[in-house]
Amino acid sequence: MRNLRSIIxxxxxxxxxxxxxxxxxxxxxxxxxxxxxxxxxxxxEPEIQSVIDLK
Numbered sequence: 001m002r003n004l005r006s007i008i009x010x011x012x013x014x015x016x017x018x019x020x021x022x023x024x025x026x027x028x029x030x031x032x033x034x035x036x037x038x039x040x041x042x043x044x045e046p047e048i049q050s051v052i053d054l055k
Contacts (some may be wrong), residue, residue, distance in 0.1 A: 001033045 007024050012018045025031050043051075 001031070006032065 008018065008024070008026075012022070012024075026033070
């Protein structure tokens with residue numbers, strides 16, 4: 001979503017091809033991009049070995 005926001009900002013402020021009537025989806029009252037990325041659980045070596053040994 002950050003890439004999409006950058007593209008919208010670029011074409012709004014620098015190239016100016018997005019019309020003024022365009023409703024900006026980000027910011028106050030709009031969509032917010034989260035900066036929280038939860039840690040992913042990782043299997044420990046004995047757990048991996050038990051999966052390998054499974055028949």
